[in-house]
Amino acid sequence: MSIASKPAGVEFRNVSRRYGNTAAVDDVSFAIESGTLVTLLGPSGCGKTTTLRMIAGLEMASSGTILIGGKDVTRLPATDRNVTMVFQSYALFPHMTVADNVAYGLVVSGMRKRDAAAKAAEGLELVGLGGYGQRLPSELSGGQQQRVAVARALVLEPEVLLFDEPLSNLDAKLRRKMRDDIRELQQKLGLTSVYVTHDQEEALAVSDRIIVMNRSVIAQTGTPDELYRRPKNRFVADFIGGANLIDGELVGCSGGMATVALGRLTLSVPDPGLPTGEVLLAVRPNAIRLRAGESGGAGGGDGIPVTVRKATYLGSHMEYGLTSEFGDLFVVDPNVANPVPAGASALATFTGDGIAAVAR
Amino acid sequence: MRPRSAVWLALGWVGFALLPWFAGSGTQPAIAPPSPGPAGSALIDGLTSGRWWLLPVALPLLLALAATILPQLRSRQPTILLAGGAFGLAWVAAQGFAIGLNGWAWPWLGALFGPLPLGQGGFGAGAALTSLSFLFLMTNGFAGLGFMKGDRFTAGAIGLVLAAIAAFVFLPVAYVLSGAGDTGTGGFSAAALWTRLAAPDIWRLSCLTEAKSCGVVWNSVFLAVMTGIATTLLGLAFALVAVRTGFRAKKLLRVLTVLPIITPPFVISLAVILLFGRNGTVTLALAEWFGIPASRWIYGLPGVLLTQTLAFTPISFLVMIGVVQGIGPSLEEAAQTLRASRWVTFRTVTWPLMRPGVANAFLISFIESLADFGNPLILGGNFEVLSTKIYFAVVGAQNDPGRAAALGIILLCLCLGAFWVQRQWLGKKSYATVGGKGDNGIPLQLPRGIRIAAYATALPWAAFTFVLYGLILFGGFTENWGRNNSLTLRHYLAAFDLSWGPGGLIWSGRAWGSLFTTIEVAALSAPLTAAVGLLTAYLLVRQRFKGQGAFEFLTMLSFAIPGTVIGISYILAFNQPPIELTGTITILILCFVFRNMPVSIRAGVAAMSQIDRSLDECSLTLGAGSVQTIRRVILPLLRPAIVASLVYSFVRAITSISAVIFLVSPKYELATAYIVGRVEQGDFGLAIAYSSALIVLMSVVIALIQLLVGERRIGRRTATPVTLQEKPV
Known part of the structure; x- marks a missing residue:
């Protein structure tokens, strides 16, 4: 006997979940392919946990259809779905040994x-x-409880395995290791x-695909790469990777690239599929x-003049807060050998990659 | 979902076609007892004896059967079950209330449909089973339509709890309301209701202007306010001593809090009589040393006030100790670092934080005092309060249930009013300062003046209480207290004698009968109480459904209904068909279950709130159903709460008096009712001996259970013991 997997896809068709007049999840549709790890990412209160709990059957959709493995499970309670979940608090039964906890799902299903x-x-x-079976959950460390x-959740060989912020109760170092372990196990x-x-x-580290809510x-x-390099809107640009948002103007596009005017400068960015006119540069x-x-002077040509407001030394890189005609800018610069001191004037240039245009 | 519905459907048929529909032997001889077996069932009886109104009960059963068997109706099964169950329940209830022992229950029905040749008795096993089946068919239908997340168990549990509360709390109270407007001929009139409610002996204020006694409402309210103030101050003093001073014998103070739980409420009165009655120790001493003649001053307001203060101070102490402990010491430390002196800190931080708790303790004592029955009964003399007046209106020469009902309404309104204030007003005002975060501060010592005041109040009072309990335990061994103080075992022998006869052991003592009944009733009602209470708690804490707030309010409302009102309502409601229970042991058990249920609910809610909800969600995603989750996850974690509920309901069933004194019958006499009867006959020796035996019995039971169950702890989780502070009287 070994632990196999029977992965199945998940599909949401126009699913909503309303509490009274407020919608926690509003007309959401997506499809998750079998055998992939998909992350629901978003700030707190965005509906990601509600979405997850609807997959589990712990919340019922107010409208819409939920399919798991092509089967309609919209009205099926959690008990009858072949889906398991790793809880934020781990939810280990404190009165059972570790072995009894793991065997629980198997025993109750007969x-x-x-x-x-x-x-x-x-x-x-x-x-x-292995070998920890006879301990009580309270005798394990946080990382072990997580495991x-x-x-x-694994031993039931679920069609879908859900993780609800599984690492939020661990310290930073352990978090990195656990997330690699989870990804490895999943693959x-x-x-x-x-x-x-x-x-x-x-989210960027573990996912095949990311759904930003x-x-x-x-x-x-x-995919993580698409979201980082070609965000579709201001929220995604800002939420993933953090971006300086600067007003610019789209002047034309050709061959998958677009030209954006920023003051005197013209920059080349991936084609956002927007009409010409005002855009936001991330x-x-x-x-x-x-x-x-190289302050001010017309000789700058390919950059914009800025004043360094704050310079922070972080070992591997420098962090700068800049003041410019386009507002405050936040910069991460790997050049730690010759840092620019606070208060100095400087010229800021844009590298080709890492800039995207989104609708204003 | 099919199998479970099918089981209930089958049981519905059994109840309808095989079990006797009517109760076997009512107290009313007007109807012949039903034939045994299928012959007495609704089906046979409806077909052969002319009780045609029983036959429509089959309709929803047939419908549900069709929906279960016929495949083309499958998809509509939930709707059919819901409609069928609802119709079945409605029909059973409607025909039960409409047709009494001698035909139509109300004259206008007879005028409408013509006279009925024969009536019917109270519901029996068949009716009960069929109704239950209808209820669950209905809730299964609800769940099938997607309510309650499609969870049949939850739907069924909600239905069951609601139906039980409706039948055994609200139906009786409704009878009280209609009983108060009874015109004497079976009708209801608002004028009769008003006459009774506004009677001068209830409301008059003549004691203010002339030397007459005031209305009974003013007596009750005055007594309750005085008791509330006295017990709150004493409770506060005790709590301060226990929590905020270096007092050594704190354990002893804790014992004080257990006393009211294990003591029948009127025992304090007996002890007070031993001290201050005409032959009381103190009275005799005063007469001998100072020539003060013995008088009956203790019978009346002073005595009742004294005994109620003694009886309810421990409850107030329990409330206040929670309040005082709840004040985070770091708040006071912060005040001190901000240069406030001890006294200023107490005045500006500690006291304002305690204030809502103090008001809460006052209201609880206020309600307790209003609801108290045993002490005013024994010590009241000419000082009448609502609860005793209700009793005498039913039991005495007056025998006027309408009047009792009217008094019951007033008492009920007073208690519910106080309860409402407590929940609505104080609920929002409490500063629960204990958070999840650790508070490393050390409680501040009290300012000197307050410390001395607390000691000076609490310690003598504690000593007084212990003296009284000592007297009770000792008093049973004297020949005739005050007159002949020689030691004797006479009273114990009279109560608990054993002898050998030809048939073996003979329980020849007079108390054995009531003691055995009491223990039987308590042992039967305790598990039921715990089950219903914890089930309700589970629904309140663990499930989310529409109308949950109202559901919680309904369950807690029954807590505020005074025992006397419950008693009078039960005899009004269950003395006649369709639910006829007076004189049976069932009515006693039901009474205890619904009287003690709120405490069980609180214990369950408190314990369940500490168990993270993700534990049961996790169990659900792992494939366990609601029932399995409860059995394997929640119940094991709830053990302390279960034990607390069991012990509490068992002990309360043994010590309570106010409700059951209306419900006992010669066949099923309870210990407390028997003791009160002895006291009324002037047979103090036996009453005291029996009371002390009960106290000792209770202590042993509690100690044994503590010993057996112990305090099991799970890993790092600390199981907080549930405080038994609620005490319906």
């Missing part, structure tokens, strides 16, 4: 005690906790996983370079 125990042991082995929760077993987080870095609707869906902090000493 598996023989001995088989359940064997499979639970296997699940614990899989998450690197038990994952094992408990090894070929699981369909849906992962909720508000941490964009975590804001105010109950989907802001954008795409400039990543690492897409700006500082050149010290």
Whole structure:
């Protein structure tokens, strides 16, 4: 006996969840392919957890259709769906041993005690906790409890495995390791996983695709690379990777690239598919370079004059706060050997990559 | 979902076609007891005896059967079950209320449909089972339509709790309301209601102007206010001593809080009589040393006030101790670092934080005092309060249920009013300062003046209380207290004698009968109370459904209904068909279940709120249903609350008096009612002996359970013991 996986796709068709007059999730549609890890990303209150709980069957959709593996499960309660979940608080039963916790789902679905125990042991082995079966959850560290929760969800061989902010109770170092472990396990077993987080870095690190949500609707869906490099709107540009938002003007496009006028400068950005006219430029902090000493003068040509308001030394890079004619800019510069001191004037230039145009 | 609906459907048929529809032996001889077995069932009876109105009950059963069997109706099954169940319930209730022992229950029905040749008795096993089946068919239909997340168990549980509360709390209260407007001929008139409610002996204020007694409402309210003030101050003093001073014997103060739980409420009165009655120790001493003649001053307001203060101070202490402990010490430390002196800190931080709690303690004592029955009954003398007046209106020579009902309405309104104020006003004002974060501060010592005042109030009062309990335990061994103080076992022998006869052991003592009944009733009602209470708590904490706020209010409302009102309402409601229970053991058990349920709910709610909701959600996603989740996850974690509920309901069933004194019958006599009867006969020795035996019994039971269950702790989780502070009287 071994732990297999029976991954299945998930599809939402115009799903809404309303509480009284407010919609927590408003007419959301998406499809998750079998065997992929998809992240629901967004600020708190955006509806991502509600969406996850609707996949689990812990919340019922007010309208719309939910399909898992092509089957309509909209009205099916959690008990009858082949979906398991790793909870933010882990939700380990405090009165049961680790082994009993992992075997719980197997026992209640009618598996023989001995088989359940064997499979639970296997699940614990899989998450690197073999031999911990007889302990109580309270005797484990946070990271170990997390692994038990994952094992408990895995042994049922779910069609979909859900993670509700699984790493938020761990410290930063452990978080990085756990997220790699989860990703590795997911790819090894070929699981369909849906992962909720508000941490964009975590989302970029683990996902095949990301669904960014804001105010109950989907802001954008795409691979991590698409979302970072070609955000479709202001919210996504700002939420993922953080961007300096500068007013510019789209003057024309050809061959997949567009030309944007920014003051005297013209920049080339990926074609946003927008009509010519006013746009918003999202400039990543690492897409700006500082050149010290070259203040103002017309000789600048390819840059804009700025004043350094704040300079912070962070070892691997410098962080600058700049004042310019386009407003305050935030810059991350890898050049730590020759930093520009606060108060100095400088010229800011734009590198080719890391700039995108979005609708204003 | 099919199997479960099918089971209930089958049971519905069993109740309809196989079990006797009517109760076996009512107290009313007018109807012949039903034939045993299928012959007495609604089906046979309806077909053969001319009770045609029973036959429509089959209609929803047939409909549900069709929906379960016929495939083309499958998709509409939930709707059919819902409609059928609702119709079935409505029909059973309607025909039950409309047709009484001798035909139509109300004259206008007879005028409308013509006279009926025969009536019917109260519901029996068949009717009960069929109604239950209808209820669950209905809730299954609800769940099938997607309500309650499609969870049949939750839907069924809500239906069950609501139906039970409707039948055994609100129906009786409705009877009280209609009883108060009874015209004497079976009708209802607002004028009769008004005459009774506005009777001068209830409302007159003549005590202010002349030397007559005031209306009974003013007596009750005055007494309740005085008791409230006295107990709140004493409770506060005790709490300050226990929490904020270096007092050594804090454990002893804790014992004080257990006393009211294990003591029948009127025992304090007996002890006070031993001290201050005409032959009381103090009275005799005063007469001997100072020549003060013995008088009956204790019988009346002073005595009742004294005993109620003694009886309810521990409750107020429990409330206040929570309040005082709830004040985060770091707040006071912060005040001190801001250069406030001890006294200023107390005045500007500690006291304002305690104020809502103090008001709460006052209101609780106020309600307790209004609802108290045993103490005014024994010590009241000519000082009448509402609860005793209700009793005498039913039991005494007057035998005027309408009057009792009117008094009951007034008492009910007073209690509900105080309850409403407590919940609405104080609920929003409390500063619960205990958060999840650790508070490392050290409680501040009290300012000197307050410390001395607290000691000076609390310690003598505690000593007085312990003396009284000592007297009770000792008093049973004296021949005739005050007159002949020689020691004797006579009273204990009279109560608990055993002898050997030809048939073996004979329980020849006079108390055995009532003691066994009491224990039987308590043992039967305790698990039921815990089950209903915890089920309700589960619904309140763990489920979200429409109308939950109203549901919570309904369940808690029954808490504010005074025992006397419950008693009078039960005899008014369950003395006649369709639900005829007087004189049975069932009515006693039901009474206890619904009297003690709110405490069980509170214990369950408190314990369940501490269990993270994600635990049951997790269990659900792992494939366990609601029932399995409850059995495997929630119940094991709730053990402390279950034990608390069981112990509490068991003990309360043994010690309560106010409601059951109306419901006991010669066949089913309860210990407290028996003791009160002895006191009224002047047989103090036996009453005291029996009371002390009960107290000892209760202490042993509680100690045993503590010992057996112990305090099981799960890992780092600390199981907070549930405080038994609610005490319906």
